[in-house]
Amino acid sequence: MTNFFGDISRIEFEGADSTNPLAFRHYNPDEIVMGKSMEDHLRFAVAYWHSFAWPGGDPFGGETFQRPWFGETMELAKMKADVAFEMFDILNAPFYCFHDADMRPEGSNFSETKRNLEEMVDYLALKMESSRTKLLWGTANLFSNRRFMSGASTNPDPDVFAYSAATVKTCMDATHKLGGQNYVLWGGREGYETLLNTDMGQELDHMGRFLNMVVEYKHKIGFEGEILVEPKPQEPSKHQYDFDAATCYGFLQKYGLENEVKLNLEQGHAILAGHSFEHEIATAIAMGALGSIDMNRNDYQSGWDTDQFPNNTPEVALAYYHILKAGGLGKGGTNFDAKLRRQSLDPVDLIAAHIGGMDICARGLKAAAKMLEDGGMEDALAERYSGWNTIEAANMLTNDTLDTITDRVLAKDINPEPRSGRQEILENYINRFV
Ligand code: XUL
Numbered sequence: 001m002t003n004f005f006g007d008i009s010r011i012e013f014e015g016a017d018s019t020n021p022l023a024f025r026h027y028n029p030d031e032i033v034m035g036k037s038m039e040d041h042l043r044f045a046v047a048y049w050h051s052f053a054w055p056g057g058d059p060f061g062g063e064t065f066q067r068p069w070f071g072e073t074m075e076l077a078k079m080k081a082d083v084a085f086e087m088f089d090i091l092n093a094p095f096y097c098f099h100d101a102d103m104r105p106e107g108s109n110f111s112e113t114k115r116n117l118e119e120m121v122d123y124l125a126l127k128m129e130s131s132r133t134k135l136l137w138g139t140a141n142l143f144s145n146r147r148f149m150s151g152a153s154t155n156p157d158p159d160v161f162a163y164s165a166a167t168v169k170t171c172m173d174a175t176h177k178l179g180g181q182n183y184v185l186w187g188g189r190e191g192y193e194t195l196l197n198t199d200m201g202q203e204l205d206h207m208g209r210f211l212n213m214v215v216e217y218k219h220k221i222g223f224e225g226e227i228l229v230e231p232k233p234q235e236p237s238k239h240q241y242d243f244d245a246a247t248c249y250g251f252l253q254k255y256g257l258e259n260e261v262k263l264n265l266e267q268g269h270a271i272l273a274g275h276s277f278e279h280e281i282a283t284a285i286a287m288g289a290l291g292s293i294d295m296n297r298n299d300y301q302s303g304w305d306t307d308q309f310p311n312n313t314p315e316v317a318l319a320y321y322h323i324l325k326a327g328g329l330g331k332g333g334t335n336f337d338a339k340l341r342r343q344s345l346d347p348v349d350l351i352a353a354h355i356g357g358m359d360i361c362a363r364g365l366k367a368a369a370k371m372l373e374d375g376g377m378e379d380a381l382a383e384r385y386s387g388w389n390t391i392e393a394a395n396m397l398t399n400d401t402l403d404t405i406t407d408r409v410l411a412k413d414i415n416p417e418p419r420s421g422r423q424e425i426l427e428n429y430i431n432r433f434v
């Protein structure tokens with residue numbers, strides 16, 4: 001056992017009036033919200049990469065964190081896992097998520113890398129036997145190593161396609177073995193820098209074929225989790241093929257995967273795409289494709305993916321409002337795809353960051369539940385669309401044609417009068433709950 005976090009013990013719920021910086025003030029795992037415990041609604045996950053593998057670099061300077069487990073050996077990888085589970089226990093975290101590269105050292109060839117991963121999976125499986133923290137999802141890092149600089153499944157070199165396919169197979173096996181509830185594919189470099197050297201149509205076909213093989217393999221091994229694609233518009237590629245939820249859904253439809261693959265939506269990626277998080281969530285819900293969420297916060301000025309811990313209750317409340325209204329996260333969860341600021345060096349910073357994120361999400365969830373219980377938004381929406389409850393309106397969506405509709409407009413002298421959208425009244429209404 002490691003003792004990286006010193007005398008920090010299990011974080012407990014102490015209520016909104018607590019001044020203890022190492023206590024939950026809003027996240028009370030057992031509290032029932034709309035018939036379900038907060039823990040079961042939110043399904044929090046810690047992201048292995050940001051918390052334990054990220055060195056604190058930025059474009060102007062490297063490592064600030066200097067963790068004792070940094071380095072590419074199996075011994076250090078195991079120390080990292082020990083520290084990770086130390087933190088999961090302190091936070092009482094229900095889930096975690098990983099990339100292969102977060103938890104195993106890279107080998108000198110594919111076979112050694114695969115062996116390292118398998119040994120680490122056995123180690124994690126052992127750790128999970130004495131921990132309550134489960135695996136929300138696993139994924140493959142197909143973007144950091146220089147071999148992936150021109151993409152993974154969309155790389156012009158078929159050997160990179162092959163290497164990526166073999167890597168994803170090992171990561172799906174790892175996720176399955178650890179009881180993962182989903183498998184995620186974020187297309188880190190599935191995109192391009194310039195069309196001058198890119199055949200977009202061919203690359204999209206390759207990506208479609210790749211994802212079809214992933215789905216085939218899921219069924220072959222009897223993996224019952226969801227396969228999730230994570231949209232992001234740019235960074236690291238200038239143009240990424242999985243731009244946003246709507247683009248991803250169009251891609252899934254083109255390659256016949258819309259009933260097999262759902263979406264993992266991230267707050268910061270939504271902002272980079274010029275959307276709000278709730279826009280992305282509502283889009284996925286409208287398509288029947290909501291899978292899971294990566295919760296974080298993006299800087300609104302920088303234009304980079306800043307992956308900060310969430311700290312804005314009204315934003316988070318609207319995200320959970322749509323999720324709750326649609327019936328919840330199902331097998332998905334709330335993964336903190338969020339990292340410390342690079343000056344936040346101390347172990348306590350990692351704990352405080354997660355406490356803050358979990359509390360903000362709890363506040364958002366409770367506000368969303370109150371909105372739904374009050375029903376004002378749904379009433380306003382029902383009223384706004386109530387015209388569609390007439391037979392004539394319903395017929396336009398089933399039997400009518402442009403001819404029959406035109407006849408009716410003429411016969412009844414239909415002359416629509418604009419009605420208020422009541423945005424400010426609704427904004428004021430929301431402010432009662434957040
Ligand atoms: C990158 C990102 C990834 C994915 C998993 O912006 O969000 O961490 O969540 O590969």
Ligand code: CO
Pocket residue numbers: 186230266294337
């Ligand atoms: Co993410």
